[in-house]
Amino acid sequence: MQQVTLPFSGSINTSIQVGDIVYYSVLSTVANSGIQTATSDNAVLLGIVTSVGSTFITVIYDDGPNGPVLPSEGDYIMFEKNKQVNSSSILGYYADVKLVNYSTDKIELFQIGSEVSESSK
Numbered sequence: 001m002q003q004v005t006l007p008f009s010g011s012i013n014t015s016i017q018v019g020d021i022v023y024y025s026v027l028s029t030v031a032n033s034g035i036q037t038a039t040s041d042n043a044v045l046l047g048i049v050t051s052v053g054s055t056f057i058t059v060i061y062d063d064g065p066n067g068p069v070l071p072s073e074g075d076y077i078m079f080e081k082n083k084q085v086n087s088s089s090i091l092g093y094y095a096d097v098k099l100v101n102y103s104t105d106k107i108e109l110f111q112i113g114s115e116v117s118e119s120s121k
Contacts (some may be wrong), residue, residue, distance in 0.1 A: 002063040004047075004070060006058045006077060019082045022046045022059050024071035038076035046071065049079070 007072065024046055025038040045063030052121075057077075061070075095114070101107050 001060050003050065003058060003060050005056050005058045006071070008077075009055075012052065012054070012057065013079075015081075016049060016052055016057060016079050018049050018051060020049045021080045021082065022049055022057070023078050023080070024075045025078065026075055038078075040078070043078065044069070044071075113121075 020065040022045075023043040025040070025041070025043045027036040027038050029036050047059040049057055049058050097112075099109070099112075
């Protein structure tokens with residue numbers, strides 16, 4: 001495993017954090033328009049974020065025989081959130097739920113569901 005620091009001249013997306021997965025893509029220019037695009041179709045997996053600064057991110061990557069070629073200056077950098085860490089379940093000890101019926105007719109509630117994960121003890 002190797003580590004690389006990717007410098008940025010502009011601002012970094014504030015939602016990137018340690019543990020996110022980093023990809024990069026070579027920009028291509030749309031014919032006769034001068035517009036540069038990057039797609040996830042040709043994205044290359046780089047590695048996992050180990051630190052984030054105001055003008056850089058540090059990524060650990062596999063440098064084995066099939067490891068990635070490092071991005072060049074001007075390549076588009078994108079990231080994916082770690083699905084095990086960033087889940088959308090409710091966290092905490094309790095949740096308050098308020099159900100409101102604005103109808104003047106009789107109404108029946110058959111089921112309420114939720115996804116709850118115990119966050120601490």
